[in-house]
Amino acid sequence: MKKIELLLINIIILISFYTAQAQEKLYYNTFPLSDVKLLDGKFKNARDLNVEVLLQYDVDRLLAPYRKEAGLPEKAPSYPNWDGLDGHVAGHYLTAMALNYAATGHQESKRRLEYMLSELKKCQEANAINNPEWGVGYLGGFPNSEALWSGFKIGDFRVYNSSWAPFYNLHKMYAGLRDAWLYCGYEEAKSMFLEFCNWGIEIASGLDDQQMQHMLDEEHGGMNEIFADAYQISGDKKYLDAAKRYSHRMFLEPLSQGIDNLDNKHANTQIPKFIGFSRIAELSGDDQYNKAGRFSWETITENRSLAFGGNSRREHFPSVNACSDFIRDVDGPESCNSYNMLRLTEVLFRQQPSAHYADYFERTLFNHILSTQHPEHGGYVYFTTARPRHYRVYSAPNEAMWCCVGTGMENHAKYNQFIYTHSGDSLFLNLFIASELNWKDRNINLKQETKFPFEEQTKLTITNGSSKFNLMIRYPGWVKEGELRVSVNGKEVKYSALPSSYISIKRKWEKGDVVEVSMPMHSSIEHLPNVPDYIAFMHGPVLLGAETGTDDLRGLIADDGRWSQYPGGRLLPINEAPILIEDDIENIADKLSPLDEEPLNFTLNLEMINPVDIQLKPFFQIHDARYMMYWLALTSDGYQAYMDSLTNLENARIALESRTIDFVATGEQQPETDHVLKYENSSTGNHFDEFYRDARGNGFFSYQMKTNSETDLSLIVRYWGAEWGGRKFEIYIDDEKLVSEDNTGRWNQSVFHDVEYAIPDSMVEGKESIRVKFQSIQGNTAGAVYFIRLVKQE
Secondary structure, eight states, rough: HHHHHHHHHHHHHHHHHHHHTTTTOOOOOHHHGGGEEEEHHHHHHHHHHHHHHHHTTTOOOOOOOOHHHTTTTOSSOOTTTTGGHHHHHHHHHHHHHHHHHHHHHOOOHHHHHHHHHHHHHHHHHHHHHHTTOOTTTTTOOOOOHHHHHHTTTOOHHHHHHOOOOOOOHHHHHHHHHHHHHHHHHOOOHHHHHHHHHHHHHHHHTOOOOHHHHHTTSOOOOHHHHHHHHHHHHOOOOHHHHHHHTTTTHHHHHHHHHTTOEEEEEEEHHHHHHHHHHHHHHHHHHHHHHHHHHHHHHHHHHSSSSSSSBOOOOTBBOOOGGGGGGGHOSSSSSBBHHHHHHHHHHHHHHHEEEEEEEEHHHHHHHHIIIIIGGOOOTBBBBBBBOOOBBBBBBBOOOTTTTOOHHHHHHHHTTTSSSSSSEEOOOOOOOOOOOOEEEGGGGGEEEEEOOTTTTTSSSSEEEEOOEEEEEEEEEEEEEESSSTTOEETTTTEOOOOOOOOEEEEEEEEEEEEOHHHHHOOOEEEEEEEEEEEEEEEEEEEETEEEEEEEEEOTTSSBBBOTTEEEEEEEEEOOGGSSSOEEEEEOOOGGGGGEEEOOTTTTOOOOOOOEEOOOEEEEGGGGOOOSSEEEESSEEOOTHHHHHHHHHHHHHHHHHHHHHHHEEEEEEEHHHHOOOOTOOOOEEEEEETTTTTTEEEEEEEEEEEEEEEEETOOSEEEEEEEOOOOOOOOOEEEETTTTEEEEEEEEOOOOOOOEEEEEEEEEEGGGGTTSSEEEEEEEOOEEEEEEEEEEEEEOOO
């Protein structure tokens, strides 16, 4: 009983604290961005380059969909790339302008921020006048808003279900308005934000719980987080109720019980929900939400993340048996996922300032986020492939409007946010990044000087002021026990802390005090999750990679093509990549030899199959090249048998890829969106780690596929060989029947079968693309179809 009473008291105190702070800020442990100044180094360079890139975008084009949906005259045309999601980048851009103005006082960012707010205010007001039945408070640029939301309000989800993630789109503008207030103090932005939140409550007010949960099956960004923020800002409980109503129980309930149900789920659809779970827990003390948020982080970071901190392949979390896809596929971890994982990490750290959260944050920031910006032209990366000897592509301003362009705009604008945090009388040093802190509440100025990770030390100097406080210095998990050295004014500090914790130094700090920290870095390996024969080399927290050539970097800088985010250059055979032979694989990192005068550069002194002259360097320095981050490492005994099997499979895969003109991973969200999916009475699922789509009861599904204006083409369709029930259907090319198919009892084998259908030239001549349609016959099921390829005939 005493424990329960204590918990209730803590919750009451916590809620009272947030209410008192509601008009000030949301994140009570962070310093204002203006109080943390980046000093010269790679992070300041990345931030400054990002500002240059952001100023190349046309604000009126970003705002065009908002004016269109509000019924206002056009000022500029919308960007055509990802037009089915039109409007989402504007929200990210608004946040980026707020971050840059807050951090640097950049006046053009301020001007653009204020211009956007004034234009958006006009759109919100126009929506109330022009769309009074559904649009009061609305501030979205989503295409076809009137048909979408007027139906949605009464529970008609036909337009909603056929649209590309409506609430995901709106979430970006919600966040942009919140951030304009949070970081820059614009009260008008706060008012617009809360009006928009009121719209979000009203538009769903007629839906019952079942309808709400059905709606949440579609990607919806962090809508529950948005309403939690509104609750903290306003103190009005209706927003907390809305946050819980917009929480997806399909994940809340199992995750809160420690059950990982993420296999084959779209990664960046889920992670923002988990941020919302943790924000609700932070504000309400709800234990179910707390457990769900924490466990989601634990299982993703411990079981589903690669060495650089990223997660997912083909945008989905693979199952244990499908993790070899990381090596085969070119669309590796998505930058958006890491953007959101760092946001989740910050929420959890705020509630429990544990060094293992900061360790993950550091790894992902240095190896993934920093690496996703081109160091010269500033383009953003979508996929970071782990396939040996492949490469990444970059966006160009005003061309690509990917989701990772939007998050990229923000990523490089807030490097100063998590270097230092505070709680009570404690100052946490979380990241070793050259910077200056103005801790106004303590009248203390602090300077951190470091070239980390190119040197293994950092120095903190109190440059002004005097105050008693507790300095919490992070003891990184990658420093061995007892090796960290800390001194204050030249006198060594004794401590009992272990790696992945904080060392506490509580004293009165005076101007001129100097703290020096020595952090010896060691080389190590990490195994690819569930594929232990593949290893990555780390030095301290830094992932090491190797450049492997620049041949056929097709589409290196993407245009505005629908699929230009994919690195489309030739796939180099996996079995011909360098293979490491070593009988003591767990100690293989001892074979790295550092290069003089080149910090964090190493050579590999190992027996190697397919040998090449390899120089390892920080992965964040590798650009405009093919690369390797994961290496097949085998013992001498296991090599030959493994390679015989791998070579046969790889030769067949490469041969098929060389014939392929276009393909659809059916049932997967992004590939289907990319190929303009249309359907009726159709559903998706997953079987043996392969996604599928089928159609029943005179239903159909179809995709737009490019032909490159070629003839002599075939369609290859993958089916499962042991389906039940009637499987009669027809396949059409642009409404002209290609074939009538009957898979009823066809194979009776529990294996996949790829069937190739030759396409008459008359169906494709003179066409740059075709629509491939699968039409069910009454009483039968079309499919299930597991994969579709349009290929050149052999």
